[in-house]
Every structure is written in structure tokens, then in C-alpha cells.
Amino acid sequence: MPGICLLDNYADGSYVYHMSSLSAKKLWWPYAGFLAVLFHLWLGFSLQRVVSSMLAEKADIFLASLASSTDQTLQASHYLEERIVITLKSIAAKIAAAPAELLTSEWLEQLRQQNDLKAISIYDAQGRVKFAHDPSLVGAAMPVEYDCHDVLDGKKNEHVFGFSEGVFCETDAFGISMRINNGDVLRLLTGVDFVLGFEKNAGLTSLIERFRKHPGVVRLDLVDNSGKSLLREAAASAPENGFAASRTFLLHDVPLGRFEVSLQDDALSDLQTTGFLAIFASCFFALFGLRLADNWLQRREERLEEMRQNAETQRRIEGLGRVVAAVAHEVRNPLNTLTLALNALRTDLTEDRPSSEIEPRLDLLDQTVMQANQMVKNLLQTSRPIIPQLADIALNDSLTAIADSFQNTFAGIKITLNADRAVRFLVDRDLLQRLLWNLLLNAQQAGADEIMIYAIPDDRGTIIEVSNNGPAIPDEVMANIFVPGNTSRPEGSGMGLYNCQRICAAHNGTIHALNGDGKTTFVMFFPADPRGKAL
Known part of the structure; x- marks a missing residue:
């Protein structure tokens, strides 16, 4: 058995595809515009990242240079500790030499x-x-921190605390404690601020x-771990601005x-501004170009649609012309037969021939009138809706x-039938007979002498295949084979296959x-329930 090809209806399928393609064409430009905007936003973010990266690299180089210079500066200040101690001793000597009436909390503050300094305090023995x-900050007695009790106990006359081998202390405070002339112990406590102020100029x-x-x-500062500036207020820089x-x-x-710096590069700022303007302009012209392209495509589609409609109209007009010519030809044949038969009948009546000779005429x-009447029915059927009268029939018996x-009716035609005898079929018997008769007649008129009919039922419905060994249908006819008036025979009306499609x-x-x-x-495919939607 040959293979069965089950396809969707060409007309319906083509219509759905055409409408889907039109919808897609209408929607392409917003999607393309959205993608263009996303692309330009990505360009903008990329430009921002590049500029920020360049500024970060510049800031990193700047801070690395500052750190290197700071390290060199501090290494060059190896003698600073001695100078600091000398300064603290001079402050202590000034306090020790002060008269008793001058030693007040206000003067010390x-x-x-x-x-x-952080604190100044004098302790008794x-x-x-x-x-x-x-006094509220210092307390009532000398604290045990920084080993100042060695001076109080007489083990030392002075004690420098908090310093490391370098310039600054390793703790949060450093200073000196020393015994003064009256036997009391003076303690001076200071911190990093003191050192920074001490080396103000160098x-x-x-x-x-x-x-x-x-x-x-724009801004450069040295702050402690809490974010407070370690520099003198007079040296504080402007508020933060630019890349930090x-x-x-x-x-x-x-x-x-930590060192905190804010940088601003005019060249990079100009580059960033120019880049953003170029990206904005590119995005604008891209959207404008997409809109123009959409308008052009719409106009082109409208022109193509108009051309298709004109071609369809012309094709239908040509098909109608062929139908009219074929109908005129077909009607003229029975009319000629009627004329000849009537003339012969008139002659027979004149000659008083017996009824046995007149009856065949x-x-x-009667046959010619029935033929003409059937032709008129076929023509009328093309303009009327087909309403099938469904009946449950035995498919094999009908075929x-x-x-x-x-x-x-047609001698010399061999028809091979292959159908299951048990198959029942819900169909209009007369319409099925007209459908198959048209297909068989087309095969006979095309020159076929062998016709095969196969019936294959399945869960969705029934497939009927009619094959013949006649010549192939020309491609130009196949393209519009179910269009009314489309035929390869000069004497054909082109309505048979059109009516076959309407019956299906x-x-x-x-x-x-x-x-x-x-x-x-x-x-042909017939659904199991023709009253429902075609599968």
C-alpha cells in the first residue's frame, strides 16, 4: 500500500501563516528598538566602568607614590624621637619652674x-x-600604664614611654614622666597629633x-580608624568630591x-561626557533608522499585498471567464442534441413512424434534459452552502x-478497492458519491486506465486515498488545483475539484x-465526528 500523506488544508494553513507573519512584521520594530536601547545602555555602563577603572588606576598610582614618599619621609626622620623627648623635657622644665600660684588647672589646660598634649598631671610622693x-579626666592617682611608677618609687629620675625604635609610638599615647625639684612627679601624655604638629614644616x-x-x-586627608582627621584643622582639605x-x-x-583622596580628571570627564553624547546620538539615530525601516517595510508590505490582491482578482476573473466559456460549451452540447433530436422527432411524426422508433428519441x-439539469445543479451548488445529511454507512459497501x-459506465477502467468491511463511516452518502465520482471521472478524462482506492481508519477519523496511473498534474495547475475554473483540459469547466474541496x-x-x-x-481526511472541528 502506498504511503499516506496527511496535511492541513492549504487555504486555512496559508491564511494562518500569513496573518502570523503580518503580526510578526508589526512587532519586529519595538523588539529591535528595545534591543538597541539595551545595547546603548550597555555601552554607557561600559564607558562608565572604563572611566572609573582609569580613575581608580590613577588613584592607586597616586596613593602608592604617597605611601612610598611617606615611608621615605618617616625613615629620614630617625632623629625625631630625640627631638620630641627634648621638647617634652622643655615643657616639663617650664612647668617645674613655674611659681606655685601659677600651677592651676586652667594654666595647665x-x-x-x-x-x-593629651594630658598634664603632677603627683605627690x-x-x-x-x-x-x-582632674575629672586624669583621676585621683597615677595609673599603672606606661610604667611611670618606676619614677614614683625612685628607681628612675625620668621615664620615656610609648616609643618604638622608629619615630612614632606603638600605642595610642606616649610621653614622659620625671621627678621635679620638690619631689613631685610630672607626667606629660601626648599622641600622634603631637608628632604631626611637631613636624609641621618638615x-x-x-x-x-x-x-x-x-x-x-580635590581632597587629600589622613584620618584615624574612626574617620577623624589626624591633621591640624588649618591643614584640612576641601569636602569630598570626585572619585574617592x-x-x-x-x-x-x-x-x-588611612589616606583618603578624591581625584578629578578633566580629560577623562570630557571623554566621558563626549562618549555619553555619542552613545545618546547613536541610540537616537538607531531608533530613528529602525522607525524609518519599519515604515518602509510597511509600505512595501502594503504594495505587495495590493499586488497579491490584484493578482488574486485577476486570477479569479480569468477563472470565471474559463468557467463561463466551459459552461457555454457544455450547455451548447445538450442544446445541439436537443435540436437534432427534436428535428428528427418532427420528421418521424410527419412520416407517421411507429412509437417503437420514436421512443428512443x-x-x-429525456437524458439530455437530465444532463443539462445536472449541470445547472452543479453551477448552483458552487454558490450555495453545502449542508451534509450525515448517516452512518458501511464504507466498504459504498465504495x-x-x-x-x-x-x-466506462469500459476499460480497472478500479482496485482496499477497504476494511467492518468500518462504519459517518458521512453524507450522496455527497461522498459525488466527490468520488468527480475524482474517478477526472482520472478517466486524464487518460488513466487503473485507479486504486484505499480507505484507512484511525482514532481521529478516516483517510481515503484515490490514485491513478494517468499523467502527472502540471505544476502550474497543481498550484491552484482547487481554484474554480482551473483546469488543464480545454473543454473542462474547472468546477469539479473545487466542488470536491467544498464537500470535504x-x-x-x-x-x-x-x-x-x-x-x-x-x-482526503474525514474526522470521526464531522460535526466537530477538523483535526
């Missing part, structure tokens, strides 16, 4: 502020506080001031704070009756024509 810049503060003058530096970066400030591998007239009737559609089925393997095949 003033002296502390002038020298950036028992370690109790006698004088302090702020040390770290001066170095930072020089780095602040570099091009593009920071680097930890280490002394003897101990983090004392009357039968010919056998149609095949036998056709073989009796009335049963919610499909019909297709195929060429191949030396034969022409028509494949």
Missing part, C-alpha cells in the same frame, strides 16, 4: 592645648594627683600639603589610619457500489493532490 589640666603634614597640589587632587579612594597608613606594620431527449457503477470542507475534512511514483494521488 592652656599649656596642653598650646602643645597638642604617694602617687596622688596634686595638679592636673582636668614631616608628614608638609608632604601631604605638597601632594595636595598635584593636578586633579583610600589606602591604609602603616607604621611598623601597625595601621594608624424521446429517451435521448464498492461507486466503483462498480463507474466501471459499468463541509465534513470538516481536508483534501490534497500529490504527484509522485508515476501516479497522481488525491488524499
Whole structure:
């Protein structure tokens, strides 16, 4: 048995595809515009990342240079500890030489502020506080921190605490304790601020001031771990602006704070601004170009649609012309037969011939009238809806009756039938007979002498395949084979296959024509329930 090809209805399928393609064409430009906007946003973010990366690299180089210079500055200040101690001793000598009436908390507080000290306190021989810049902060007795009790106990006359082998202390405070002339013990306590203030003109503060003058530096500061500036208020820089970066400030591998810098590069800013303007312009022109392209495609589609409609109209007009010519030809034949039969009948009546001779002529007239009437019915059927009268029939019996009737009518035609005798079929019997008769007649008129009919039932419905060994259908005819008026025979009306398609559609089925393997095949599909939607 040959293979069965079950396809969707060409007309319906083509219509759905056409409408889907039109919808896709209408939607392409918003999607393309959205992608264009996303692409340009990505370009903008990429430009921002590049500029930020360049500024970060510049800030990193700047801070690395600052850290290197700081390290060199601090290494060059190896003698700073001795100078600091000398300064603290001079402050202590000033306090020791002060008259008793001058030793007040107010005077000590003033002296502390002038020298950036943290605390000034004087203790008696028992370690109790006698004088302090702020008694509430110092407490009532000498604390045990920094080993100052060695001076109090007489083991030392002075004790420097908090310093390492370098310039700064390893703790949060450092200073000196020493015994003064009256036997009391003086303790001066200071911190990093004191050192920074001490080396104002030659040390770290001066170095930072020089780095602040570099091009593009908006802000440069040295802050402690809490974010408070370690520089003098007079040396504090402007509020933060531009690209910010920071680097930890280490002394003897101990983090004392961090450098904070804000940079601004006019060249990079101009590059970024120009880049953003170029990206915006590119995005605008891309959207504008997409819109123009969409308008052009729409106009082109409208022109193509108009051309298709004109071609369809022309094709239908030509088909109608062929139908009219074929109908005129077909109608003229029975009219000629009627005329000849009537003239012969008139002659017979004039000559008083017997009724046995006249009766065949009357039968010919009756047959010719029936033929003309059937032709009129076919033409009327093309303009009327087909409403099938469904009945449950035995498919094999109906196909056998149609095949036998056709073989009796046309001698020399061999019809091979292959159908299951048990198959029941829900169909309009008369429409099925007309459908198959048209297909068989087409095969006979095309020159076929062998016709095969196969019936294959399945769960969805029934497939009927009619094949013949006649010549293949020309491609130009195959393209519009079910269009009314489309025929390859000069005397054909082109309405038979059109009505076949309408009969299949009335049963919610499909019909297709195929060429191949030396034969022409028509494949029909009838759903199990024609009253439902076609599968």
C-alpha cells in the first residue's frame, strides 16, 4: 500500500501563516528598538566602568607614590624621637619652674592645648594627683600604664614611654614622666597629633600639603580608624568630591589610619561626557533608522499585498471567464442534441413512424434534459452552502457500489478497492458519491486506465486515498488545483475539484493532490465526528 500523506488544508494553513507573519512584521520594530536601547545602555555602563577603572588606576598610582614618599619621609626622620623627648623635657622644665600660684588647672589646660598634649598631671610622693589640666579626666592617682611608677618609687629620675625604635609610638599615647625639684612627679601624655604638629614644616603634614597640589587632587586627608582627621584643622582639605579612594597608613606594620583622596580628571570627564553624547546620538539615530525601516517595510508590505490582491482578482476573473466559456460549451452540447433530436422527432411524426422508433428519441431527449439539469445543479451548488445529511454507512459497501457503477459506465477502467468491511463511516452518502465520482471521472478524462482506492481508519477519523496511473498534474495547475475554473483540459469547466474541496470542507475534512511514483494521488481526511472541528 502506498504511503499516506496527511496535511492541513492549504487555504486555512496559508491564511494562518500569513496573518502570523503580518503580526510578526508589526512587532519586529519595538523588539529591535528595545534591543538597541539595551545595547546603548550597555555601552554607557561600559564607558562608565572604563572611566572609573582609569580613575581608580590613577588613584592607586597616586596613593602608592604617597605611601612610598611617606615611608621615605618617616625613615629620614630617625632623629625625631630625640627631638620630641627634648621638647617634652622643655615643657616639663617650664612647668617645674613655674611659681606655685601659677600651677592651676586652667594654666595647665592652656599649656596642653598650646602643645597638642593629651594630658598634664603632677603627683605627690604617694602617687596622688596634686595638679592636673582636668582632674575629672586624669583621676585621683597615677595609673599603672606606661610604667611611670618606676619614677614614683625612685628607681628612675625620668621615664620615656610609648616609643618604638622608629619615630612614632606603638600605642595610642606616649610621653614622659620625671621627678621635679620638690619631689613631685610630672607626667606629660601626648599622641600622634603631637608628632604631626611637631613636624609641621618638615614631616608628614608638609608632604601631604605638597601632594595636595598635584593636578586633579580635590581632597587629600589622613584620618584615624574612626574617620577623624589626624591633621591640624588649618591643614584640612576641601569636602569630598570626585572619585574617592583610600589606602591604609602603616607604621611598623601597625595601621594608624588611612589616606583618603578624591581625584578629578578633566580629560577623562570630557571623554566621558563626549562618549555619553555619542552613545545618546547613536541610540537616537538607531531608533530613528529602525522607525524609518519599519515604515518602509510597511509600505512595501502594503504594495505587495495590493499586488497579491490584484493578482488574486485577476486570477479569479480569468477563472470565471474559463468557467463561463466551459459552461457555454457544455450547455451548447445538450442544446445541439436537443435540436437534432427534436428535428428528427418532427420528421418521424410527419412520416407517421411507429412509437417503437420514436421512443428512443424521446429517451435521448429525456437524458439530455437530465444532463443539462445536472449541470445547472452543479453551477448552483458552487454558490450555495453545502449542508451534509450525515448517516452512518458501511464504507466498504459504498465504495464498492461507486466503483462498480463507474466501471459499468466506462469500459476499460480497472478500479482496485482496499477497504476494511467492518468500518462504519459517518458521512453524507450522496455527497461522498459525488466527490468520488468527480475524482474517478477526472482520472478517466486524464487518460488513466487503473485507479486504486484505499480507505484507512484511525482514532481521529478516516483517510481515503484515490490514485491513478494517468499523467502527472502540471505544476502550474497543481498550484491552484482547487481554484474554480482551473483546469488543464480545454473543454473542462474547472468546477469539479473545487466542488470536491467544498464537500470535504463541509465534513470538516481536508483534501490534497500529490504527484509522485508515476501516479497522481488525491488524499482526503474525514474526522470521526464531522460535526466537530477538523483535526
